[in-house]
Amino acid sequence: MITAERKPMxxxxxxxxxxxxxxxxxxxxxxTVCAAGGRKEVGILSSALQMAFKTEGKNLEVKExxxxxxxxxxxxxxxxxxxxxxxxVMSMACGCGxxxxxxxxxxxxxxxxxxxxxxxxxxxxGVWAERxxxxxxxxxxxxxxxxxxxxxxxxxxxxxxxxxxxGKCEVDPDIDCAWQLIWDRLKxxxxxxxxxxxxxxxxxxxxxxxxxxxxxxxxxxx
Amino acid sequence: MSxxxxxxxxxxxxxxxxxxxxxxxxxxxxxxARRIKGRVDAVIVPxxxxxxxxxxxxxxxxLMHQQGVESIINVNCRDRNRMxxxxxxxxxxxxxxxxxxxxxxxxxxKGDHRDAKPVDDMDELELLxxxxxxxEGVDMAGFKLNGNPxxxxxxxxxxxxxxxxxxxxxxxxxxxxxxxxQFMITPPVYDLNRFSSAMDxxxxxxxxxxxxxxxxxxxxxxxxxxxxxPGAHISEDLIKRIRKAPDTETECLKIAGEIIVGLKEIxxxxxxxxxxxxxxxxxxxxxxxx
Numbered sequence: 001m002i003t004a005e006r007k008p009m010x011x012x013x014x015x016x017x018x019x020x021x022x023x024x025x026x027x028x029x030x031x032t033v034c035a036a037g038g039r040k041e042v043g044i045l046s047s048a049l050q051m052a053f054k055t056e057g058k059n060l061e062v063k064e065x066x067x068x069x070x071x072x073x074x075x076x077x078x079x080x081x082x083x084x085x086x087x088x089v090m091s092m093a094c095g096c097g098x099x100x101x102x103x104x105x106x107x108x109x110x111x112x113x114x115x116x117x118x119x120x121x122x123x124x125x126g127v128w129a130e131r132x133x134x135x136x137x138x139x140x141x142x143x144x145x146x147x148x149x150x151x152x153x154x155x156x157x158x159x160x161x162x163x164x165x166x167g168k169c170e171v172d173p174d175i176d177c178a179w180q181l182i183w184d185r186l187k188x189x190x191x192x193x194x195x196x197x198x199x200x201x202x203x204x205x206x207x208x209x210x211x212x213x214x215x216x217x218x219x220x221x222x
Numbered sequence: 223m224s225x226x227x228x229x230x231x232x233x234x235x236x237x238x239x240x241x242x243x244x245x246x247x248x249x250x251x252x253x254x255a256r257r258i259k260g261r262v263d264a265v266i267v268p269x270x271x272x273x274x275x276x277x278x279x280x281x282x283x284x285l286m287h288q289q290g291v292e293s294i295i296n297v298n299c300r301d302r303n304r305m306x307x308x309x310x311x312x313x314x315x316x317x318x319x320x321x322x323x324x325x326x327x328x329x330x331x332k333g334d335h336r337d338a339k340p341v342d343d344m345d346e347l348e349l350l351x352x353x354x355x356x357x358e359g360v361d362m363a364g365f366k367l368n369g370n371p372x373x374x375x376x377x378x379x380x381x382x383x384x385x386x387x388x389x390x391x392x393x394x395x396x397x398x399x400x401x402x403x404q405f406m407i408t409p410p411v412y413d414l415n416r417f418s419s420a421m422d423x424x425x426x427x428x429x430x431x432x433x434x435x436x437x438x439x440x441x442x443x444x445x446x447x448x449x450x451x452p453g454a455h456i457s458e459d460l461i462k463r464i465r466k467a468p469d470t471e472t473e474c475l476k477i478a479g480e481i482i483v484g485l486k487e488i489x490x491x492x493x494x495x496x497x498x499x500x501x502x503x504x505x506x507x508x509x510x511x512x
Contacts, residue, residue: 153329158347162326162380171329183390198397201348
C-alpha cells in the first residue's frame with residue numbers, strides 16, 4: 001500500500017486561513033489502511049480544524065466526503081455536486097489523489113493534509129515499513145524476496161556494505177541490514193550460490209531516471 | 223619504484239593516509255606530504271570520508287603528484303552517478319593518478335551535510351567492473367573510448383563484529399577480487415596474533431593484503447574503539463600500556479611503529495592512518511624502522 005502520515009495541525013491551519021468553507025476529502029484505499037486519511041481520520045481532522053478556527057474566533061465550514069478511490073477519475077467525479085460550495089479542497093489521500101482532484105477542478109485550490117511517504121507493508125499493528133520503490137525492474141527473484149533497492153539504505157545490488165553490524169544498518173540500529181536479511185534467506189533456501197553472482201549496475205531508466213513514468217496497455221485503451 | 227611495481231614484485235609497501243582540507247588552504251597537506259616524501263610508497267587520499275565535505279580526493283591526489291609523491295585516491299558511489307564517476311576516473315588518469323581504491327561510503331545521514339541526497343547509482347562491485355571496462359577502452363554504456371586509462375585498483379575489507387560477519391565479508395572480498403581488485407586494505411590491526419589468523423583467510427583471496435595501522439592518540443580513543451568498533455580487539459593490556467606511559471603521545475607512536483614491524487612479517491604492506499596527526503608520520507616511520 002501507499003503509506004502516509006497526517007501533516008502537523010499548524011501547517012494545515014495555516015494553509016486554510018484564507019477560507020471559510022472547505023471540502024475535506026478522504027480516500028477509502030491505502031490511506032484508510034494506514035490510518036492516515038480514511039473516513040475516520042476525515043471526521044477527526046474536520047472537528048480539530050473547526051475547533052482550532054473557533055478558538056481564533058473564526059468559523060470554518062467543513063464538508064466531509066470520503067471517496068472510494070481518490071486516484072480514480074470515476075470516483076473524483078462524485079465531488080462535482082459539492083465543489084461549488086467550497087472555496088478550497090483539503091485532500092487526505094496520497095499525492096496521487098490530491099493531484100487527481102487538482103486536475104479535475106482546475107479553478108479550485110487543493111491542499112494535501114498528509115505527507116505521502118512510501119510503498120510499504122504493515123509489520124504489526126500501527127507499524128508500517130518501506131518495501132518497494134517502484135523501480136520498474138524487479139530484482140526480488142534474485143534476492144530471495146527481499147528488496148535491496150527499497151530496504152538497503154544505499155540501494156546496493158551487491159551488498160552488504162561495511163556499515164552492516166550484527167545484522168543492523170549503520171544509518172540506524174533499528175533498521176535491519178537488507179543484505180543480512182537477503183543472506184539469511186538465501187542460506188535458508190539453500191541458494192547461497194546466488195549471493196556469489198555479481199548483479200550488474202542497475203538500469204535506472206525504468207525508475208525515475210527516465211522521467212515521469214506511464215503505463216499504456218494498448219489492449220485496454222479505448 | 224612505483225607502488226604498482228612494488229606491489230606486483232612482492233615488495234612491502236608503505237602507504238599513508240592524508241585527508242584533503244575542508245577549505246582551499248592546502249599548505250598543511252603539502253607540508254605533511256613533503257615530510258614523508260621518499261619514505262612512503264604512496265599517499266592515500268580519502269574521498270570525503272565519514273561524509274564530511276572536503277576538497278575532492280581527485281584534487282588531493284593531483285596535489286600529491288605535483289609534490290612528487292605518488293597517490294592513491296579513494297572513490298565511492300555516494301556522491302556521484304556513473305557519468306560523474308567515469309568522467310572523474312578518466313580525468314584522474316590524465317592528471318597522473320595511477321591508483322584507485324574503491325571504498326565503501328559512510329552514510330550521508332552521519333556526515334556534515336545530512337540534508338544532501340545520496341546518489342548510490344552503483345555499488346562498489348559495479349564500480350570495479352566499470353573501472354575494468356574503462357581500462358579495456360569501453361564505457362559503461364558500451365561506447366568505445368578514445369584512449370584508455372590504466373590503474374592499479376584496490377578495495378577495502380570492512381571490519382567484522384563476529385565470525386558470521388567475517389565469513390560474509392570474505393565472500394564479498396572474493397567478489398571484489400573477481401571484479402578486478404588487485405589489492406585489499408583491511409581494517410586497523412591492534413592485535414597481531416589475532417590478525418595473523420585472519421590473514422590466513424585473507425591470503426586465500428590471492429591478492430596482496432595491506433592492513434591498516436591506526437594511530438591511537440590517547441587512552442580515551444583506545445577505550446572508545448574497544449567499546450564501539452566491532453571486532454577491533456584492543457586488549458586491556460594495550461590500554462593499560464598507554465595509560466601508564468609517562469608520555470602518552472610517544473607511547474602511541476611507538477605502538478603504531480611496533481605494529482608495522484610486526485605486520486612486515488605477515489603482510490605485503492601497511493596503510494598508516496593518523497587522522498589529523500599526519501605531521502607525526504615521520505616519527506611513526508622512525509619507530510617502524512622505515
